[in-house]
Amino acid sequence: MPSTTHPEFNNHTEALEVAQAFPSAIQGxxxxxxxVNPNGIGFATAEALASQSPTHLILTGRTPSKLTTSISxxxxxxPSVTYHALPMDLSDQSSVRTAANTILTNPSIPEINIVINSxxxxxxxxxxxxxxxxxxxxATNHIGHFLFTCLLxxxxxxxxxxxxxxxxRIVNVSSLSPTIAKMRWSDHTFSIKNKDLPEAEQPNYNVLRQWGATDVENASYVPVEAYNQSKVANVLFGIGLTRKLWEKFGILGAALHPGIIQTELARGFGDKELEAVEKMKQAGYIQHRSLGAGAATSLVAALDPGLAEGMVGGEVRDxxxxxxxxLLDCQISGLAAHLAVASEEADRLWGVSEGLVGEKFEW
Incomplete structure (x- = not known):
């Protein structure tokens, strides 16, 4: 059964420490x-990888100037690493296809060893x-990554x-959402009131209120619930990849919660959300960590050989x-809700995702 090889790694471990523990998994x-932008965990992830001399490091982002600054x-x-800036808007499938084609047609990049969808x-x-x-x-958090990864x-x-x-490895950066949320299969565009959804698909109303939302039963779109959906999808996508690729090719998919980090991710928060976050901080529910610590679990998921040992497929525990x-805090976590790690849910998401990109993928 998969395990990690460094039980001492935890929520304080820095990404550079993890990279230094597995240099051969990165070198060459x-x-x-x-x-990737200079103020996010994507940059901290890239920095940790760069420290162990990969041959190529490809960085994507919506803003070319931020990619240029990051690479500088x-x-x-x-300086020994060959860096590639790849502008890409994950919410736009045509942009994703253009970016993927840029990599596929580059003869200097014959293979891709690690993808970290951050x-x-x-x-x-x-x-x-x-x-x-x-x-x-x-579209941004799941479908864009699904299409990009599958095209590559x-x-x-x-x-x-x-x-x-x-x-x-293919690694998807998720959140704590999979511990309290499940997929909204009948309404992924958020056009139906929550109370009118099948009972099994209705969101956790208490969580939505905790984030400052009001009248949640009569709402159809609640921003934090849209985020929750995409983050559950990140986990199920990783499972779907493993189910399709492990037996034949030995390719592993994984997902993780990076911890709570002060980044540009919160730029869309309104007053109610900010007030709710402050209350959760005061209650001790939110504790920020550094960018490097926020990237550490991504590095464990991408590099730790223990995660690929004993793989039979669909291992059941608890x-x-x-x-x-x-993964959470650099270790395997059992906190994800059953429906966030269920193989049947992963297969269903794969079919939905193929429908939304208009393409089937078989390898």
């Missing part, structure tokens, strides 16, 4: 990190649909074929499937 490899900062410390948005104040007709939080699969599989089994699919 090609890694992609999405959502990284190159000043780690980009994300949160608390968009009003319900917003993308040009593809998808709620923008779900030829080069990910190429890495799996030439490297030890289990070392090729009545939950897919042990090892969700």
């Amino acid at each position: 490899k090609t890694a992609i990190v999405t959502g 900062l990284l190159r000043a410390k780690y 980009a994300g948005i949160m608390n968009i104040p009003t319900r917003t649909l993308t040009p593809d007709g998808i709620e923008i939080t779900f 699969m030829p080069k990910i599989i190429a890495a799996a074929k030439t490297n030890p089994r289990g070392t090729t 009545g939950k499937e897919n042990w090892g699919a969700f």
Whole structure:
């Protein structure tokens, strides 16, 4: 059964410490990190990877100037790495396809060893649909990553074929949402009032109120619930990847909660959300950690060989499937709700995701 090899790693461990523990998993490899800007955990993730001399480090983001600044900062410390800036708007499928094609047609990048899907948005104040007709939080946090990862699969599989089994990884940065939320299968565009959803799909109203939402039963779109949906999807996507790719190629998917970090993710918060966050801080529910500590669990998920040992597929522990699919504080966590780690839910999400991008993926 999967496990971690450094039980001493915890919520205070820094990403650089994790990278230094697994140098051979990075040296000479090609890694992609999405959502990189100098003030986010994507940058801290990229910095930790750069410290151990990957051959190629591909950084994606919506804002080219932030990518340029990030690469300048990284190159000043780690000049031997070949950096690639890849502008990409994950909410726009045409942008995602263009970015993926840029990598696929680059002959200097024959394979991709590690993908860390770190980009994300949160608390968009009003319900917003993308040009593809998808709620923008779900589109950005899940569907964009789903499409990007699947399009890159030829080069990910190429890495799996030439490297030890289990070392090729796809990591999705989730949150604590999978511990208290489940998928809203009948209404992913948030057009139906919560109280009119099937009872099994109605959100956790107490959690929504805790985040400052009011009249939640009569609301159809609640910003934090849109975020919760996308973060549950991150976990189920990782499970879906493992189910499709582990047996044949030895490719592992995983997801994690990075901890709570002060980043640009909170830029969409309104007064009610900010007030709610302050109350949770005072109650001790929220404790911020550094950017480096926020990136550490991503590095464990991407690098720790123990996560690939004993893999049979769908391991059950404490009545939950897919042990090892969700990490917290640099260790495997059993806190995710049953429906956030269920294989049947992962298969269902895969089908929904293929429908939303208009393409089926078989490898």
